[in-house]
Amino acid sequence: MEQRRQAARGVLAIERSAIIKLSIAALALLGAGVITWRSLGPSGNGDNAEKYDETRTRWLCLEASCKKEFTLSTAELGAFYRDHEDQNPACPACKKQNTARASRCESCKKFYVPKHEPPPQGQRPKPPSCPNCGKPVR
Numbered sequence: 577m578e579q580r581r582q583a584a585r586g587v588l589a590i591e592r593s594a595i596i597k598l599s600i601a602a603l604a605l606l607g608a609g610v611i612t613w614r615s616l617g618p619s620g621n622g623d624n625a626e627k628y629d630e631t632r633t634r635w636l637c638l639e640a641s642c643k644k645e646f647t648l649s650t651a652e653l654g655a656f657y658r659d660h661e662d663q664n665p666a667c668p669a670c671k672k673q674n675t676a677r678a679s680r681c682e683s684c685k686k687f688y689v690p691k692h693e694p695p696p697q698g699q700r701p702k703p704p705s706c707p708n709c710g711k712p713v714r
């Protein structure tokens with residue numbers, strides 16, 4: 577009886593050390609994954625930095641299959657307008673000029689095109705809200 581109990585304890589101990597080894601391996605994998613993700617990240621991070629750069633103008637591609645968010649510096653936009661008066665800059669993803677000047681929602685961080693619809697007669701204008709998350713926007 578005593579022997580069997582000891583054997584059971586032995587198995588438990590082995591299982592425990594196996595679990596610890598497995599979780600260390602999993603953590604190492606996770607760490608490696610994070611490092612790879614970070615080292616692959618510069619373009620993504622750069623993109624994000626541009627999205628949050630308040631000096632850049634924000635644009636949204638209106639193509640239903642694209643909806644790319646992109647930004648242009650005021651210098652880039654100025655240069656574009658010099659050559660293409662009354663046109664919108666082309667989307668960097670689908671190259672179409674079906675784009676609109678956008679704002680960024682402070683809640684969901686997505687770009688949206690502000691709408692300036694006049695309110696129905698006799699009604700007060702609704703506070704503008706984000707089309708993505710519905711939260712009020714400035």
Ligand SMILES: [Zn+2]
Binds near residue numbers: 637638639667669672
């Ligand atoms: Zn596009």
Ligand SMILES: [Zn+2]
Binds near residue numbers: 709710
């Ligand atoms: Zn939002």
